[in-house]
Amino acid sequence: MRPRLLLAAAALLTAAAAAATTITVLVQQAPLRKRAQSYAPVVKTASLGDKFESSGLESGFYKTESGYIHASAVTARKVSLGSSDSVGSAATAEEMTLAGKGFNAQVEKSYADKNGSANFSAVNAMERRSVSDSALLEFLSAGGLIPGGAK
Amino acid sequence: MKRLLPLAALLAGCSGLQNLNIGGYTGSSMGQRLQNVDVTKVAKGVNQIRKGFSDISESEEYYIGRAVSAQVLAKYKPLNDPGLNAYAQKVAQAVAAASDRPSTFKGYHVQILDSAEINAFAAPGGFIFVTRGMLKLVKSEDELAGVLAHEVAHIAKKHGLKTIQTARLTSAFTILGSEAAKSYTPQQIGQLTSAFEGAIEDVVNKLVVNGYSRDKEYEADKFGAQYAKDAHYDPAALKTFLTRMEKAAGAGVGGMFKTHPAAAKRVSELGSLSPASGYKKSSERGRRFSEAVQL
Structure with missing residues (x-):
């Protein structure tokens, strides 16, 4: 009886592993949260190119062992950057992001040189303005925007 | 209707990408990292191309x-x-x-x-x-x-991305999509910049002028x-x-x-x-x- 149980457990584990999806982060930084909620506490921060194994989607978030990461920050498509099987296949949008190619800083510089009136310094100042996750959580909580309060 | 030869094709066409600086993408130590990879592999496969605005990458956007x-x-x-x-x-x-x-x-x-x-x-x-x-x-x-x-x-x-005219991209992708240079040449950068300018003009016109x-x-x-x-x-x-x-x-x-x-x-x-x-x-x-x- 016991060997049968062990076999069944092993089969279940194998099935679960087979169902896991590899996801790759496609944005500069993205929070991994404690729960599948936009205002759940951040447990870690992922960076561009990080890969995780996900056991599935919950409310728009991929569940990983490190926490929940929103689907908009990652791709579940195969990213074959640097692997031999990429030879002969087209570079995808995801691979272009990871390689930093396409319309990139080099193209922007060339564009800026040709378009002197374009105000990139103001864009840079705008980009420096962002709110940390903890400050945003405080803002939401103070404004009564988190039902039940922040936990 | 003309098929869009999307941005990626043009980029994929530049088959040698070893001059890329992807080291700037730093991050945490968790997960498997994609740093220090042979990015020349990215550009292989010029025969296949991305299909439309939805294939414009996160960084390109x-x-x-x-x-x-x-x-x-x-x-x-x-x-x-x-x-x-x-x-x-x-x-x-x-x-x-x-x-x-x-x-x-x-x-x-x-x-x-x-x-x-x-x-x-x-x-x-x-x-x-x-x-x-x-x-x-x-x-x-x-x-x-x-x-x-x-x-x-x-x-x-x-x-915004949906306002970019297909024709603008098509011409640029056609020019740049088939070359296998090791990095962008000045000519390619010029052509890429022209495509970029056209895309920006399309979006600005839609946002500010026409709606x-x-x-x-x-x-x-x-x-x-x-x-x-x-x-x-x-x-x-x-x-x-x-x-x-x-x-x-x-x-x-x-x-x-x-x-x-x-x-x-x-x-x-x-x-x-x-x-x-x-x-x-x-x-x-x-x-x-x-x-x-x-x-």
Whole structure:
């Protein structure tokens, strides 16, 4: 009886592993949260190119062992950057992001040189303005925007 | 109809990418990393190409958004009010977090414009602009959330990218998509820059001059109201604001009245809106709105 149980457990584990999806982060930084909620506490921060194994989607978030990461920050498509099987296949949008190619800083510089009136310094100042996750959580909580309060 | 030969093809065509600097993409130690890989492999396979605007990558969208924003900020002077800009940034991040696209390549960023014109813009990748004139019509944080959520929806649904003319990209991709250079040559950079310029011109013209189609505005209203609701703001505040804006239109002001459908029609399209179950009114929201928005 016991060997049968062990076999069944092993089969279940194998099935679960087979169902896991590899996801790759496609944005500069993205929070991994404690729960599948936009205002759940951040447990870690992922960076561009990080890969995780996900056991599935919950409310728009991929569940990983490190926490929940929103689907908009990652791709579940195969990213074959640097692997031999990429030879002969087209570079995808995801691979272009990871390689930093396409319309990139080099193209922007060339564009800026040709378009002197374009105000990139103001864009840079705008980009420096962002709110940390903890400050945003405080803002939401103070404004009564988190039902039940922040936990 | 001509097939779009998308951006990636042109990039994929530059088969040797060993000069790329991907070391700048630093991050945490968790997960498997893609650093120090042989990125020359990225460019293999010029025979297959991306198919359309939806295949424009996250980072490419970001650079398009930056250039569009640089053009907006050449036309409109940024308002130097750190408190107001920071407040608008927080409200925008609140509704963006509740949207179906909380993550863009480098996040959402807001800038108030020093203009009496009543207008707001959203550039691809997460850049949002609201004029001083528009803010003067906004009477509460919930209304501001509705306005900003509408702009977040334009970004989340990639309305800006959809305005880029296929023909502009096609010519550039045709020229650049078949070469196997080790890195971009000056000629390729020139051609890429021309394609980039065309794309920026298309988006700026749509944002600032012609405006999106009515369908896209209604879609941004619909999803914006949903984002505001999911962020536990009152979604009906957007309708309240639009009704007030309709009266301002009667005063003959320009701006978004030239580029958006009539506010009354937008209110009608929104239909009935009710707050989320966890919604509650808050004196703190009223206090901080009054403190930040003093125009």
